[in-house]
Amino acid sequence: MTATGRPPLNRRLAEFGTTVFAEMSALATATGAINLGQGFPDTDGPESVREAAVQALRDGRGNQYPPGPGIPELRQAIADHQRRFYDLSFDPDTEVLVTAGATEAIAAALLALVEPGDEVIALEPYYDSYAACIAMAGGTRVPVTLHPGTDGGRPVYRLDPDELRAAVTPRTRLILLNTPHNPTGTVLTREELAAIAALAVERDLLVVTDEVYEHLVFDGEHVPVASLPGMRGRTVTISSAGKTFSFTGWKVGWVTGAPELVAAVRSAKQYLTYVSAGPFQYAVAEALALPDEYYTALREDLRAKRDLLAAGLEAAGFTVYRPAGTYFVTTDIRPLGEKDGVAFCRALPERCGVVAVPNAVFYDRAEEGAHFVRFAFCKHTAKLREAIERLSGLRKHL
Template sequence: MTQGRPLLNRRLAEFGTTIFAEMSALAVRTGAINLGQGFPDTDGPEEVREAAVRALRAGHGNQYPPGPGVPELRTAITEHQLRRYALTYDPDTEVLVTAGATEAVAASMLALLEPGDEVIALEPYYDSYAACIAMAGATRVPVTLHPEPSTGSYRLDLDELRAAVTPRTRLLLLNTPHNPTGTVLTREELAAIAALACERDLLVVTDEVYEHLVFEGEHLPLASFPGMRERTVTISSAGKTFSFTGWKVGWITASPELVTAVRSAKQFLTYVSAGPFQYAVAEALRLPDSYFDTLRADLRAKRDLLSGGLAEAGFEVYRPAGTYFVTTDIRPLDSSGDGFAFCRSLPERCGVVAVPNAVFYDHREQGAPFVRFAFCKRTEVLAEAVSRLKGL
C-alpha cells in the first residue's frame, strides 16, 4: 500500500490470476490430463513451420516489421476474406496485424471506448473481454446465452439483446463461433444483430478466431451483412486455425477509419511482434481447401469422441456446433452444482482437468453448474481422458 491505495489499478482488482493459470498449474502438480486450456498438443502443418524457418534464415522479420504488419500477410488476409466470404478489403488501409486476437480485442476496446460507454457482450465470455472493457474504463453489460437441455445447445434471446441497449451503449462485442458454449450464430440471428446495430448506430467488434472450426451450420462474418461493413471490426488469428498458438499472430479487418483508430492504441501496446511468423502465416492462409476440410473433420471426430465419453460418464453434454470446447452440466454427477469445487477436485478424483464456466459470467449463478472441456488434443489423449472420466 502507498498513499492509502492498493497497488493494483482498481479497474483490474476483480480479475486476479486467470482460471487457466490455476487449472494448468493443477494439471502439472497432479499429472492430470489438461483439458482445461484451449491449446493443441501437436504442432500445425510442417510446411507452415518450415516457412517460419525459411523466414528466420532469410532475415525476414528478424528486425521490427512494419507497424500494420508485413505486406505479404496483409495481402494474404485480404485474399482470404475475399475467397471465403466475398469481403473486399484494402491490404494497405483496412488490415492491421496484432499480437494474437487477444491484443486485437484489447486495442479495439482501448481505441473505441471511453469512460461512461457501455459494451454489450454475450456471456459466458472469454475472460479477457471483461478485463479489456475495464481497462478502457467502460461498463460491460452481459446478455446471457441460455442453455437448452432439450436441444443440447445454447440460445441467444434477441429480445434480451435489444432490451440491453441504452443511450450509453457504444459497442457490441460478439464472438461466433462462441467460446465457451460452441454456439454458432445463425444467419437470422446475425441479420437481427446487424439491423439493431444500424438502427441504434452501434459499433461492433466480432471475435471470429474459430471461423474454420464450424461443425454444424456455417460461419458468416457480421461485416458481410447490409450496413455492417463500415461499423464492424472483424478479428481473427492463426493460432486456432493452424495450431501454432504460441506464435501470437492475429489481425483485424475494418474500414480505414476503424483501422486507424485501433492502430493508434495498438502501437503503444506491442508496437510490432512475431516478424518471421507473419511470413509463415501468409503462406498458411493460402493452403488449399483440403487443409481446412481435414482440420474440421478431425476436430469434429474428436468432439464426438469426448462428447460421447462425457455423456457416458454421466454429464449432461452441450455438443458444440463450433470451436474446440464442450460445455457440460455437472448436476447429474454433483447435486451441489458447484463447478469451481468440482474442477478443483477432478484431478485428484480421476486425473483430468477442466475449467468452471462461472468465471466467464457476470451472473455467476447462471454459470455455476457448467464445466468446459477442450478437445483439441491427440485422439489417444482424449480416449484416455474418457476412460478416466468413466470412473466418476
C-alpha cells in the first residue's frame, strides 16, 4: 500500500504479475538449463536482412522519427505480401499500419475498438498479453476453450463452434483470434474460420486476428480471416517480422484492414510508442520480398525440429499434441505421474536441466490447462537433442 492507502497498481492490472516467460527464463539463467520455454530463436535470420538494417543505420535512414504509420517502403511491402500470399489487396497509405511488434498492435487495436464493459471473446488458452490488453481497454474477457481430443487417434485441439456461438451476447464487441495458435499449435481450418466469419457477420462483430505464425504451418493451410465472405470490412489482421525472419528483438509488426479500422487503431497507437524501429523497418521491407524458397526452407527446417522434439518428448513419456503450426509443442504430463504443470515446470530445471512453460497460465480457468506444458522447438538441433537426452531421464522415475 502507498501513503494514499491505495495499491500503486490500478485494479485493471492487479491480477497480472510478472509474465511466466520472464520467470521461466530467469530460472534457465539461474540453473544453466536449456530454455525451451520462451519462444525466441537462438539463431539470427537472413544475413542479407541484417545487413539491410546495418546499411540503413549507416545511411541515416530511420535514425530519426519515421512517419507515424510506418515508412512508405515497408507499408508497400506489407501490402505486396498480402497480395502475393493471399490475394488480398490493401492500400498502403490507408489500410496498413506499422507497429512496435504484434504486441503493440494487439494493445492498440483493443484500446481503439473496445469500450469499457464491452465483451471480448478470446480462444483459451491464449497468449498472456491478450488478457492484459483487454483489461487495459476496460473490456470483459470471455474465454472460449480449445478442447483437447483426438483425430484418428492423434491428440489435437479443436474449436467447438456451438460453444463459440453460445458465448456471444448483446455486449459482445469483438472476437480475438490467433491462428496458427499459441500455445496449442492448432491451425484453424477453413471450415472453422467460415463458422466464425458467419457468426461475426450475423451478430455484427469485429474480429481482431493475430497471425504472426502465418508462415509456420506444417499441416493444413493458413487462411486469413479477412479473405472470407463479409470479413474484409470487419477484420483487423495483425502480423510481424519476428517469427517469420527470426529477428524478434527488432519488434516490427503491422496491422492491415479497412481504412476506418486502421485509422481507429492508429489513433490509439500514436499515443503508445508513436514510432519505433526506424532502420529496422527498411530491413523488414526487404525481408518481405525474399523469394518463396526462403519461406519454404524456414518451414521445412522447423518441421524437422518439430518432429525431432515431438518424438523425443513421446519417448520421455509425455502425451504430445504435435502442432500443425507455430514453433511450440504442447504436452500432457499425466502419463509421467504428474498433474500440476506449474510445479512441474518450476522443478524441471533442477530435475533435468530443461525449462518449459506451464499452459495453466494461459487459461482463465487454470484447471483446464493444469496438466499441460509447452516446449519451444525454435532452437539449434544440437540443443534440442541435448534437451531430449536430459528429459529422457524422466522415464526412469515412473
